[in-house]
Amino acid sequence: MPIRIVHTGDNHIGLPFRPYDEAARTALIEERFTALARLIQTANDRQADFFVVAGDLFDSTRVKAADVERTATILQGFAGTAVLVLPGNHDFFGDADTEVWKRFRKATDATSTIELLSSPAVRRYEVAGQPVDFFPCPCPSKTGQEPTTGWVTTADQDAAALRIGIAHGNVTGLGLDAADRYFTMDAAALEQAGLATWLLGHIHVPFPTTPTGTNSPFFMAGIHTPDSVRCRHGGSAWLIECAGNRVERYEQLTPGTIRFVRLHETLTGTADIDRLEATCAACDTATTVLDLHLTGRLAAADRQTLEATLDRLRPPFLSFTVDLDLHEQIDQARIAATYASGGLAEQLLTALLDDADHPDAVTLAHDLIQEVTRS
């Protein structure tokens, strides 16, 4: 029987989602818990032996007690040998007084299977006679120049054990960390440490880049469910199967159910509005946080059609925000309604309207006339 590990990280429980309205904010905060609960369920269904959180389980060191307790209750649902929780850089372990970990310890005190990896020292377990040694590298602060993994190279390693590193930080070549402030690890050094593999967190993008495979010198969990439009994947975690001191097989798990989508569209007429409507209607609305950025030029009547369309599209979405940078397209009806017939403005704008080579000219002239008349 292989030893199975479910590897997650960067769950950011307690992320406040401040820019969203109350309904969306509540749903987004809730999703961080429910996606973690789904992942525990999957780990149990797949008979995982270990559930590893590779840092940033919490969004900060001051997450409120109720949220920490709820997280602890979810983790207590794991049916395997142990849940291992590493402090990352957002939820670093400063000392025994670090608020979030005091709360976490209090909430998990009675659960012998939950281990807070607050110190860099080997944690040994045994699964069906096979020793399994974890080498945790907790973050002591929010930022740091040096990797936290140095102690592993000089630590005693038992050749008979399955040996797994757990760390949190940037990896050269993976993330953008030009200033080396996030405990940057060297990929080659990780590979040369003598361990079967490393379970890492910090970069919210999963690594390896293939959903299944046979081996990898390290794994990056990827955030378990998206937290912003910057997240291009649907939420990720790994199921890793080991035999001896080797990874034999890995498989990507997808516990997330929400998506953040930002759409940039240029509108110049009703055909574009129809196209926008079709694109929005194709979204899985109840689980989509949609952020529309609309630019272009619309005639007054089309602008009304757009407003009505947006009002119709909005309700089923988890969140639906619109950034409008639209100019008014001046047409004959607008000229007739605004300017005296036969007057200079009417004649000028009508002439410009016919200038197919300069479609912006009439709008520009109208804006100028409006500005002059107003001042």
Ligand SMILES: [Mn+2]
């Ligand atoms: Mn981090």
